[in-house]
Amino acid sequence: MNGAEALIETLQGCGVDVCFANPGTSEMQLVAAIDRQQGMRAVLGLFEGVVTGAADGYGRMADKPAITLLHLGPGLANGLANLHNARKAGSPIINLVGDHATYHLQFDAPLTTDAAGVARPMSDWTRVSRSNRDLAQAGAEAFSVAMGYPGKVATVIAPADHAWTDGAAPVASRTVPAAPHSPRGxxxxxxxxxxxxxxxxxxxxxxxxxxxxxxxxxxxxxxxxxxxxxxxxxxxxxxxxxxxxxxxxxxxxxxxxxxxxxxxxxxxxxxxxxxxxxxxxxxxxxxxxxxxxxxxxxxxxxxxxxxxxxxxxxxLNAPSNPANLQRSCITPAKPGKLDGASLGAIIGELMPENAIVSDEGATQSANVMNMSAGAKPHDWLQLTGGAIGQGLPLAVGAAVACPNRKVIALQADGSGMYTLQALWTMARENLDITTIVLNNGSYAILNIELLRVGVENPGPKALSMLDLKNPSLTWTQISEGMGVPAVRATTTEDFRSALIAALSQKGPRLIEAILE
Amino acid sequence: MNGAEALIETLQGCGVDVCFANPGTSEMQLVAAIDRQQGMRAVLGLFEGVVTGAADGYGRMADKPAITLLHLGPGLANGLANLHNARKAGSPIINLVGDHATYHLQFDAPLTTDAAGVARPMSDWTRVSRSNRDLAQAGAEAFSVAMGYPGKVATVIAPADHAWTDGAAPVASRTVPAAPHSPRGxxxxxxxxxxxxxxxxxxxxxxxxxxxxxxxxxxxxxxxxxxxxxxxxxxxxxxxxxxxxxxxxxxxxxxxxxxxxxxxxxxxxxxxxxxxxxxxxxxxxxxxxxxxxxxxxxxxxxxxxxxxxxxxxxxLNAPSNPANLQRSCITPAKPGKLDGASLGAIIGELMPENAIVSDEGATQSANVMNMSAGAKPHDWLQLTGGAIGQGLPLAVGAAVACPNRKVIALQADGSGMYTLQALWTMARENLDITTIVLNNGSYAILNIELLRVGVENPGPKALSMLDLKNPSLTWTQISEGMGVPAVRATTTEDFRSALIAALSQKGPRLIEAILE
Missing domain, CATH: 3.40.50.1220 (TPP-binding domain)
Known part of the structure; x- marks a missing residue:
């Protein structure tokens, strides 16, 4: 058994059964090991930010880590922003980052990087494998670290020769540390x-x-x-x-x-x-x-x-009945042009029980969240670390973790562009996700922030740096180009029909909501 | 004058006049300073990998740095992979990375990161500004470093309070160091x-x-x-x-x-x-x-x-006439289904004088390069660091640096998906780029590499991790969704007509070449 096989078998022994992957040549033995491991699901992302964001969504919903499989320092670098968000969310994640064979590093081949140095700023724990036998050990430690309360980002750097060299064996899972208690008093x-x-x-x-x-x-x-x-x-x-x-x-x-x-x-x-x-x-x-x-x-x-x-x-001898129990509350949406409030009212009305909302709605989030407070019980996931480009990948991971729950991705246009490749994974895995793109043709939040930081009378060049028009994005085309059926809605009535249609079927759909 | 204004004026004094930007709140004073600086062009990218890859393309063609404007550690992280490539290419680049105000770091707000730690693995030089007055000084030093032979990646971390505090002044440009000579002997x-x-x-x-x-x-x-x-x-x-x-x-x-x-x-x-x-x-x-x-x-x-x-x-008293002068050589393309050789023959035939080719053609590169050796004089740019997702951004930067030259982006499908947002910037800036997407529905190179690293009899799960079908990508839709007119070509004849049409006009076009 080579190091890669021992590692993957060890991780599956810990209960890990999903790998979000974007591998390259230096990870091929890991690919082969995952291939051979029954019950280990592999989900391909066409960009590493999709992979790490999906692992975050999975971790939040499953309360256990998925693996990410990433290609050396640069592949890891592409996934860092969503690892930052995951870390702020307290999500459990195990990153497996392939690296050159140890003896190859001295030659400074083009992809040579300080992979551990890339990992550290966005990982709670980073460990470089020391041998083919050590690789599984590193994986077992990573699982234990990742499960640390509430969840940690653990990164293992796996040199290719450790992965391909025979003579390794799986190791037993380690104790998951108990959640620390509050200090005395x-x-x-x-x-x-x-x-x-x-x-x-x-x-x-x-x-x-x-x-x-x-x-x-x-x-x-x-x-x-x-x-x-x-x-x-x-x-x-x-x-x-x-x-x-x-x-x-x-x-x-x-x-x-x-x-x-x-x-x-x-x-x-x-x-x-x-x-x-x-x-x-x-x-x-x-x-x-x-x-x-x-x-x-x-x-x-x-x-x-x-x-x-x-x-x-x-x-406190608190009574058994809590205060502030939420009652059902559905507000009719104002007819006509779509805005955040009408969008929220319709989502609140139509959201099925146990839905999961991946909310990267930026300036529209608060509106939609307010209007859906009295909807059927659901989980609401947000961008925790401020690094935009999380919403669509997070929805992917949540849908993989919870295949029987409807996922709604509420996605602002500007941040959606960062990791739009997630749409392809939704189509490929036929994930039950309804993506709602909030298209206002702008980094709307930045137009507000520009004034808030004290910039007066911004000129056209400044405003152009915050603007997504010229050309406007046509999300329906982008979505269909990646295999996700899409429609556009400009009125409350359009949007309501589109959402009813999307929610009534299993599988990915995209609604481009054109906002005022 | 605040620190941001002093910095931007200093850099323009050094001869820097292009900024590839993806700013956020902590960079708003830099946005405003660029806005006010006459003659400083701002080019927005909808993802940081586009921004840094464009700066690489610009640096290779202009032999001087553009600025990148990036949003704290996570924004920089998104741009690292193309900085890695730029560094391997010896491209001059100045990264300006906004950060929280210095006094705000202690509060560990959601976007707090070790920005310098993120920068170091992919920068030749990293410097954190020490005050509002120091920010311009850091910029002047960065220019001098970036111009070090053959070109270096210099990163300045700019805390927001240094940018917004008055009392700063531009500083004079520093001497650019001479290129070192070979050792004696x-x-x-x-x-x-x-x-x-x-x-x-x-x-x-x-x-x-x-x-x-x-x-x-x-x-x-x-x-x-x-x-x-x-x-x-x-x-x-x-x-x-x-x-x-x-x-x-x-x-x-x-x-x-x-x-x-x-x-x-x-x-x-x-x-x-x-x-x-x-x-x-x-x-x-x-x-x-x-x-x-x-x-x-x-x-x-x-x-x-x-x-x-x-x-x-x-x-050596070498003669004045060199050996191996390239003669004109145009090979007719084989009619019928498109392959790398026919594609290369047609590109070689039609490429205008002084074209710039941004080549991320992966498995098709060698074919196209061979077949175009005898084309009119041109510049050929490649992926130097192996971190895929460089081709389209590189084309953006080359086109900004050389507005009177036709740019041809030869782009493999898998790697193209990493930074496809570059298409939007091509449309927005009306850049004279013809993108040729080589669609073979696969990470073709990885199918080869899987065997080369010794994986025998890969199963369907392994092969699925290297495959881009199910669903297939429709690049024409993706491209038009971002504002770049696109056509699909499946035969030599189709492709030739499409390329003639694209090259005869100024502005961005995309041809999706379906390969066997």
Whole structure:
């Protein structure tokens, strides 16, 4: 058995059974090993950003890692941006990065790079295989690291000679470390803070605190204490809709977020860092909480927030019925031209139970999210690291992880262009994804940001750098060119018909929604 | 004047007048500064790999750097693969990478990354600005570094607060360092080697040795000594065609290259490293020259090879007329189904004088290059670093650098998908580029490599990871969706008509050539 076979068998022994791949010559032994491994699914992406973004979507939905198979330093580099997002989301991922045979590196052939150096800035853990026998060991360690709470990005550099040399054997899976508990005293501090007589209080919820079970506990705490429930702005996986505990959402723009937070005297962090401005702006604060507020850390992003919420609910003798249970709420869409609100109303109305929304809707997200709060129960996934080009790949990974759930990709046009190759994978794997491209012909957010950073009277050259017209993109053609049937909608009525049609069939569809 | 304005004015003072851009919020002051700077052209790419690949194409043709404008660590990461290629090509590039304001980094906002860490593996030089006043200084240094022979990738990390803070001023351009000369004795060693009575000899030519003037000198040396002229496999910029000194080309596959080189007793390296195998293969050598051959280093990649060739020609009293002058040679294309040879024959016949070919033709490159050797004089640019997804962006940059020359992008389908967003920039800027997509529905090279690395009897899962069918890509639709008119050609006759039509007009066109 060669090193590649030992590695792949080891990983399958750990429970890994999906590989998102974009291999090259130096990964051919890994390709062959995956080929031979029964039950290991291989999903090809035509660009590495698709591969890593899909692994993120898979990890968020499966709570276990998929493998990515990447071609040396440059292939890994193409996937880094979505690894950055995955890391911020706390997604488990194992990257297998092929490299030149160890003895070949000295010759500085054209593809020679410092693969480990490329990996480190966007990996939680990077390990270079030391031999054909060590490769499986590296894989077993990577699995254990990736499963570290809430999920980590683990990268293994696999030299080609380690992969192809015989004499290796699979190794046993290692213990997955338990999720760390909050520090001693955190639970009672939070209870005392929430029981204080004066002031407005909130739980600030992020990461795993936005799963349904954790939210149920948060709702019970709210029922016990009257505190408000606030979610971080960009969420890895938020389980929402009818019957779930609803939360308020911290706005994106710093001044709005600051205004939202200004009345809170006590902020209890639950799986989230204290809120900060997404970018810095001249003369505006980075820290968004009121200066006099008490900030209590119930559980950090890397601590078991559900366990902490459960202990807190116990300590507070919280009632069994949570506050803020979401009721069904469907708003009729305004007829005529499409806008974010009508889009959101229709999506909220039509979304099937257990749908998964991959939301890279940029300036339209908040509208659609508001309008769909009372939809059937669903999971909502967002861009966690700000590196655009995540939405379509994330949908691919979610659909692979959950083949019996409908995935809706809500995709802004500008960011969609980064990793549009994901459409081809949707077609190839016949993934049950309805992609809704929000075409406003602009990096709309940047036109807003240009003013917010203090640029006055921008000229035509500046505005042209934020503009996607001239020529306008025709997403229906792009989509059909990659094998995904597509239609265009310019009115509420068009869009509603198109969405009904797309949701009624299994398989990929694209709707190009032309927005005002 | 703020730091951004001082930086952009400094760079324009150095002679930089093109910026390939994909900015975000943290680069808005740089956008505004470019907006205000008369004579600084801004070219938007819808993905960073387009931006950096375009800067490479520009650098190869203009012999001076363009700016890239990139959005923090993740935006830079998306551009790394083409920076790797640029670095291997010896292209001058200045990357301007925005970053969070310095005081904002401590808050670990979602886009916080180690931007310098991301830059280093693919940059020759990386510098983080230290203040608003230092930003222009960093830019001046970057220009001087980028202009280092033959061309370097210089990266400046520009924190947003340095860009927006007033009190800065432009700085004077710095001296561009002279190209280093070959070490003492290299010229006479080479002369002695070439004058030896026995054995086969060659000049092994790479980098700047493939420019017309250097090749003329090489041809004179061949006339004086009878040595053969051999070009490295992947060339940054090769000036060829009628009236230029022709060269043989080292084959890509290691065993072919080894067989090609086996008769040489003396190999004189001229702007190239000694030939090595592109990848390692089990049981095959990495080093390709015969073990008994004498290898003489006339000039390394980083030494002035044209000066060295001139001195060598002088020392040899080489005649003024070079050997191997290319004569006009047009081969009729075989009628019927298209293949690489007929494609090459037609391109060779129709290519206008001074055309620039951006060749990412993968398995079809050698065919097309052979068949077009006797075409009108032209420049041929190739993928130098093996990181696929370079061809279309490279064409964009070449067309921006040389608006009066026709650019032909010869693009394999698999690699074309990596950075297909370049088509939109071609349409937007009305660049005079004819893109020929070579559609064979496969990563054809990988099917060959799979066998070459010793994988026997690959199963359907392995083969599916190298396959681009199911669904097949329809490049005409993808292209028109991004605004580039496109036609499909399946026969020699179709292709010839399509190419005549495309070349007769200014502006972007795409021909999807369906290959057997």
């Amino acid at each position: 955190a639970i009672s501090s939070a209870a005392n803070g929430l029981k204080a007589v004066n002031g407005q209080k909130c739980l600030f919820l992020g990461g795993r605190a936005l799963r349904a079970d954790a939210l149920h506990l948060a709702g019970r705490i709210a029922a016990a204490t009257g505190c408000r429930l606030v979610a971080e702005t960009f969420v890895a996986r938020h389980q929402r809709g009818v019957g779930r505990v609803s939360v308020e959402k911290l706005p994106y723009f710093g001044e709005q977020a600051e205004a939202f937070l200004k009345d809170f005297d006590t902020i209890v962090l639950c799986g989230a860092d204290a809120p900060v401005s997404f970018f810095a702006y001249p003369g505006k604060p980075s820290w968004l909480s009121p200066s006099g507020a008490t900030i209590i850390n119930l559980a950090s992003k890397n601590e078991d927030v559900q366990a902490a919420l459960a202990e807190l609910a116990d300590l | 290299a010229i006479s060693s080479a002369a002695n080697g070439l004058k030896a009575v026995n054995g086969q000899k060659c000049l092994f030519l790479g980098g700047r040795a493939l420019r017309a003037d250097a090749l003329h000198l090489a041809g004179r040396i061949a006339a004086a000594t009878g040595c053969r002229l051999v070009a490295e496999t992947f060339v940054a910029r090769h000036q060829r065609g009628v009236g230029r000194v022709s060269v043989e080309k080292l084959p890509y596959f290691g065993e072919q290259a080894e067989a090609f080189l086996k008769d040489f007793d003396t190999i004189v390296l001229c702007g190239a490293d000694a030939p090595v195998s592109f990848f390692a293969y089990p049981g095959k050598p990495s080093w390709l020259s015969p073990s008994g051959a004498t290898i003489i280093n006339l000039a390394s990649k980083n030494e002035d090879v044209q000066a060295a060739l001139a001195e060598l020609a002088d020392l």
